[in-house]
Amino acid sequence: MEIAGFPTSADIYLELNGKKVAVVQSYSAKVTRSSQTIEAFGESEPVATIPGQCKYTLELTRLYATDEAISDGISFYNLEDFSLVICKPDRKVIYSGCQWSNISEQGELNAMVAERVTVLATGRIEIAA
Numbered sequence: 001m002e003i004a005g006f007p008t009s010a011d012i013y014l015e016l017n018g019k020k021v022a023v024v025q026s027y028s029a030k031v032t033r034s035s036q037t038i039e040a041f042g043e044s045e046p047v048a049t050i051p052g053q054c055k056y057t058l059e060l061t062r063l064y065a066t067d068e069a070i071s072d073g074i075s076f077y078n079l080e081d082f083s084l085v086i087c088k089p090d091r092k093v094i095y096s097g098c099q100w101s102n103i104s105e106q107g108e109l110n111a112m113v114a115e116r117v118t119v120l121a122t123g124r125i126e127i128a129a
Contacts, residue, residue: 011086011087011088012024012025012026012027012084012085012086012087013084013085014063014079014082014083014084014085014098015082015083015084015085016074016079016081016082016083019068019069020066020068020069021065021066021068021069021074021079021082022063022064022065022066022069022076023063023064023066024060024061024062024063024084025061025062025063025064026060026061026062027058027059027060027061027084027086028058028059029056029057029058029059029095030056030057030058030059031054031055031056031057031124032054032055032057033051033052033053033054033055034052034053034055035049035050035051035052036049036050036052037049037050038050054124055120056095056120056121056122056123056124057118057119057120058084058095058098058118058119058120058121059116059117059118059119060084060116060117060118060119061115061116062115063076063115063117076100076103076115076117077100077103079098079100080099081097081098081099082098083095083096083097083098084098084119084121087129088129089129090128090129091126091127091128091129092126092127092129093124093125093126094124094125094126094127095119095121095123095124096121096122096123096124096125097121097122097123098119098120098121098122099119099120100117100118100119100120101118101119101120102116102117102118103115103116103117103118104116104117
């Protein structure tokens with residue numbers, strides 16, 4: 001039995017129009033859902049819960065543009081409607097319809113610049129590997 005490794009930064013990337021435009025060193029994902037309860041007259045507890053829409057918020061750290069993206073003049077500040085692809089040992093997770101909502105950089109003397117990008121996605125799918 002082959003043991004698959006953990007994802008590396010080469011396995012986490014941004015994709016635009018089918019092209020890999022950047023690799024991502026690390027990420028965190030948060031999904032929230034706005035559900036509602038249904039109450040009935042005379043009942044002391046809700047009688048049902050209706051699931052609402054999901055909101056996908058992703059925090060990306062240390063993004064590096066690919067050579068092809070750099071030569072095409074792609075800037076993180078101009079990216080719209082891109083996907084975040086995360087390749088895991090048994091599946092691929094794709095967050096689609098992404099828009100960035102916050103870009104920050106932190107630079108210190110004798111240290112690499114640490115970029116952090118907050119991304120909102122409209123959808124999430126999983127594909128078996």
